[in-house]
Amino acid sequence: MTEKQVDYIIVGQGLAGSCLALHLLLRKKRVLIVDEPNPNAASVVAAGLFNPITGRQMGKTWLADDLFPYLHQFYSEAEKFLQQQFFFPMPLYRPFVTVEEQNEWMGRSADDNYTAYLSEVNSRPVHEQIVKNPFGGLMLKQCGYLDTHIFLKAVRHYFQSTGSVVTEPFDEEALDMANGVRYRGWGASKVIFCAGEKARSSRYFSWLPVxxxxxxxxxxxxxxxxxxxxxxxxxxxxxxxxxxxxxxxxxxxxxxxxxxxxxxxxxxxxxxxxxxxxxxxxxxxxxxTPDRRPILGPHPEFEQLIIFNGLGTKGVSLAPYFSNVLTNWLESGAPINQSVSVSRYKSVYSKST
Ligand SMILES: Cc1cc2nc3c(=O)[nH]c(=O)nc-3n(C[C@H](O)[C@H](O)[C@H](O)COP(=O)(O)OP(=O)(O)OC[C@H]3O[C@@H](n4cnc5c(N)ncnc54)[C@H](O)[C@@H]3O)c2cc1C
The missing domain is CATH 3.30.9.10 (D-Amino Acid Oxidase, subunit A, domain 2)
Structure with missing residues (x-):
């Protein structure tokens, strides 16, 4: 049988696999996606929200100043390329629950750290027909949602139209790593595992704390x-x-x-x-992941096997930016910051072998 050659095989087409496939396509790389659709995959059931001010303490999320401009640009361009609408930027309203919180935000409203994300600090109730907010609240900008159903479908449809999707569970037993990688009639230089929480049952990556x-x-x-x-x-x-x-x-x-x-x-x-x-x-x-950071990079022993995982509760905002980081590493060797590199778990791997 003649082997079909691609640059990369991507296992899993959730947010991680989809954003990565689009980044590689932009670099004119050939990819094969192997995905077993799962109606309960995180990317399918996600509400798709992106919001730079989160948590009970209402703090600015990690890397917000880099992630948010990047995601706006990435999903807007993806919409044009895929000719589908799935990206919906819109304001987000967060009621205050106490007067103390209200006072704190009155003070923070002039803080340069937050001005890019704040559009109003209301000390009185607003929009009462839709939201209970006796102490007023914050109207935030640079928020919105991604309709993940439409996005995943549009990405799949595009790659199917080029014959680049195999709809089946990836069989790790069928992987031959003698020279690059070979998988059921396909040859590639690397396989990138974007399997979400299913990484736990991977023969190669189950040692990671996903x-x-x-x-x-x-x-x-x-x-x-x-x-x-x-x-x-x-x-x-x-x-x-x-x-x-x-x-x-x-x-x-x-x-x-x-x-x-x-x-x-x-x-x-x-x-x-x-x-x-x-x-x-x-x-x-x-x-x-225990440190709430994504995991990117090569397997400690098999350099042809790459992981992109750990998107946690914020896949919509993390996937675009970190697919770019991974693509830069794959294509030009740009370093992956230690805080997100798979190498931070090297000692866990040594203990497991
Ligand atoms: C209820 C809920 C709400 C959420 N809401 C938000 C939100 O509002 N905003 C936000 O940013 N994030 C949200 N998230 C988190 C977000 O969904 C995740 O961070 C993100 O979807 C993870 O994407 P992923 O591609 O890594 O994994 P997944 O979505 O799990 O995708 C992995 C894909 O790989 C496939 N796969 C796995 N193993 C194999 C294999 N061996 N062979 C072939 N295919 C395989 C799976 O079937 C799946 O299609 C939410 C999550 C949940 C559960």
């Missing part, structure tokens, strides 16, 4: 349709009308739970000023 963090969401049909994202305790994303998400590291079982449902509904009732009907429920596992 930990599943379960998340559940609700789909709702509201009687008033806000055109901003609401976020406090839970988020409500317009357009796709998703409410989420829970964070449960102890529950490793598939499926939605009663506890998850109750938690989301209670938090939504604290936030929403509108009535709604619940129309659906979803669940999935985020691929997280």
């Amino acid at each position: 930990r599943p963090l379960k998340g559940e969401t609700l789909s709702v049909s509201p009687d008033v349709k806000p055109s901003i994202i609401l976020n406090r305790g839970v988020y409500v994303v317009p357009g796709i009308w998703k409410v989420g998400a829970t964070y449960n590291k102890h529950d490793q079982a598939p499926g939605n739970t009663e506890a998850g449902f109750r938690e989301l509904k209670e938090k939504l009732d604290e936030l929403a000023g509108f009535s709604y009907a619940i129309t659906g429920r979803e669940w999935g596992f985020r691929p997280t």
Whole structure:
């Protein structure tokens, strides 16, 4: 059988695999994507939110000043290239829960560190027909959502049209690493594993601390349709009308739970000023790491095998920027910062062998 030659084989077409495939395509590289679709993959069930000010403390997220300009440019260009709309920048409103918080943000509003992301600091309630906010709240900019369903479908459709997608589980037993890599009639220089939390069952990468963090969401049909994202305790994303998400590291079982449902509904009732009907429920596992940083780079022993994983709770904002970092390393040897390099876990590998 004649071998079909590509530059890279990508295993998994979630956000990591999709963003990486587009970056490699921009460099005129030939890729083969091997993906087994999974309706509960994190990228499929994600609400797709991107938001630079997060967490209970409402701090600026790690690398926000680099990640956010990059993601805006990347997804906008991807929309033009794929001729589909899936990127929806829009303001995000975060109610204050105490007067102290309100005062703190009145002070922070002049802080240069935050001005790029703040559009209003409201000390009185606004938009009360859609959001409960007795102490006012923050209107943030550079936020929005990615419709991950449309994005993943558009990427898949493009690569299918060039005969570059194989829809099946990647069989690691069929990998021949004698000279570059060979896999079922395909030859490549490297295989890049973008398998999300399924890395845990990989023969080559299961030693890495990729930990599943379960998340559940609700789909709702509201009687008033806000055109901003609401976020406090839970988020409500317009357009796709998703409410989420829970964070449960102890529950490793598939499926939605009663506890998850109750938690989301209670938090939504604290936030929403509108009535709604619940129309659906979803669940999935985020691929997280102990230090909350992605994992990029070559296997310690098999340099043809590369990992791109650990996107955790923020795949939408991390995947574009770090696909670029990985592409620069693959194509021109640009160094991967130690804080995200797979080499930070080298000692874990040594102990496991
Ligand atoms: C409920 C929930 C809500 C979320 N909301 C947000 C959000 O609003 N904003 C945000 O930024 N992030 C969010 N996330 C996190 C985000 O979804 C993840 O960070 C991101 O999707 C991870 O992408 P990935 O490509 O690494 O993994 P995945 O999405 O898991 O994709 C991996 C792909 O590889 C395939 N695969 C795996 N193993 C194999 C194999 N051996 N052979 C072939 N194919 C294989 C899988 O089937 C899948 O298609 C959410 C996650 C969850 C669970």
